Amino acid sequence: MIICVGFECYRCIAEWVGDLEALKPQSVRLIIIASVITGLLLVSVIILALFRSRLQYNKKLFISANTSRPYLSTDLCQRFSLTQIRVATRDFDQNLIIGRGGFGKVYKGCIDGGATHVAVKRLNPTSKQGEQEFLTEIEMLSKLRHKHLVSLIGYCDEKGEMILIYEYMPRGTLRDHLHYRDTKGTNNNQVLSWNQRLMICLGSARGLEYLHGGTQQLIIHRDVKSTNILLDDKWTAKVSDFGLSKVGPASDTGVGHVSTIVKGSFGYLDPEYYQRGQLTEKSDVYSFGVMLFEVLCARPAVELNLPYVRACYTKGILYTLVDPTLTGQITPECLSKFGEIAELCIRANRDERPSMRDVVWSLEFMLTLQQTAENTSDGSPMVELIISSNATGGGENGDSRISFREYVCESRAVGVNTQGSTVAGNTAVTNSHMEVKSGSVFSEIFDLRAR
Structure with missing residues (x-):
């Protein structure tokens, strides 16, 4: 590259003078030296630019890994320090793990001096889910409040960690x-x-x-x-x-x-x-x-x-x-x-x-x-069962389809008392899996092999 730049400069100067052969040898040497120096300067500028760009990129990575992300506002939800999270989870005690997923491990923790139980989800560095999912979770849940949506309490993003803190759900999944x-x-x-x-x-x-x-x-x-x-x-x-x-x-x-x-x-x-x-x-x-x-x-x-x-x-x-x-x-x-x-x-x-x-x-x-x-509460054990033939709903063998219109049964503390139930009429339906006869209960499984 340097040689090409040098000869290019030499040719241009020679044409400007009018005749390349007319130049003295001493002048030719000066031109070549100037061309080489110019080429070295150009290469140095390019290398310096690349080095500076790489330095800025590494600086961003260092900031991201060791400090909080500046684009995460504390207005979204509470930001916890890594020290607080370590205290809450007893330094990520393995005995406190309550779940594992694609994101990473979930720990049971305590904040507010042990007064509040939380679920702490810590990103696994080898996980396929990463920063984008972490940010999406914060952005979504910090704006949503509903009885049937889990609440996000806060997050931690220090020293390369991506941790989410939720309300604790004691019954699990x-x-x-x-x-x-x-x-x-x-x-x-x-x-x-x-x-x-x-x-x-x-x-x-x-x-x-x-x-x-x-x-x-x-x-x-x-x-x-x-x-x-x-x-x-x-x-x-x-x-x-x-x-x-x-x-x-x-x-x-x-x-x-x-x-x-x-x-x-x-x-x-x-x-x-x-x-x-x-x-x-x-x-x-x-x-x-x-x-x-x-x-x-x-x-x-x-x-x-x-x-x-x-x-x-x-x-x-x-x-x-x-x-x-x-x-x-x-x-x-x-x-x-x-x-x-x-x-x-x-x-x-x-x-x-x-x-x-x-x-x-x-x-x-x-x-x-x-x-x-x-x-x-009337104590009536009656069950009304209507069985109608349905050509469109039947199977390949023309099986009848069962349609239930009313169902009234005795109540009991732990469920429906079906032991005394009777079926209106003496109708029976037979198919490849079971036979429903008078007095049977639909919700019972008669042939467990079907599972």
Whole structure:
């Protein structure tokens, strides 16, 4: 490079003089020396510029790793020092770990001199989730306040750490109480009753409804699943983990989706979003529908065979998939409505899915049905069961579909007393899974092999 610059300068000067050969040898040497010096100066300037740029970049990294981020305002929520976090978690004591996720480990901690319990989520440096998710969580939760959304208390961003501090939810996650057995088969968490599951689903739906329509801008959670539904000491459900959340399109733009890279959790991911990369609030609805079936069947989402589950609902044999611990607790009409709204949520075409407002209304109606049946005080054990042939709803073999119109049963302290129930008429329905006869109860599972 230097030689080229030198010869270029030499040629230009020679042409300016008029004749290269006319120059004296001493002049030629001076020209070459000047050219080399000019080239060295140019190279030095370039190297200095690159070095200065790199120095500024390293300075920014050092500031980011050792001091607070200047673009995080303390107006959003409380900023904790790393020293405070270490005190709160006993220097990240492994015995205080209450959860693990894609972001990192979650510790139980105490602040305000031990008066307040908190959940401390610490970023794992090797995690695929990083600074953007950390900032999104702070930005989202600091602006949102709702009974069914987990509250963000503060954050810490010192010395390369990215830590989030939430209100402590002593009951853990919804998943903890659905898949309550460990590999040794022992019970680790309380088994949820049907009423508790309905209340948790309803609370979660209300939280999502608030995100979709109760804020100034539509917010799409993008990671609805049972591990992101937390439970407080009164079993109130709260939606958590907003690291993947997106602000939806404004209503006046005419665009009904957000084009973004696909993120979410396997088993809950909206297939239409996965195929097109177009995110809408109906993607949350799909994930919520998967979670409804997970609540009903007590199976992890990755183990749910959704086409088979849908087929069971269509044939009227959804009861064959119900969690055995719910035996005798679900009224037939409540189960029918529950399957109906869950099946609508997981429709492949997002336009066929209900809104979260519709889901909330349906769950409220189901809860009313369930509680009305349980609180019946006239002592009547009558169950009215109507079985009608449905050509469109039947299976490949023309199976009849069971439709329940009314369900009234005796109430009892721990659930529905179905032992004395009778069926109007002596009608029987036979299919490949079970036989329903007079006196049987729909919510009981007769053949556990169907699970």
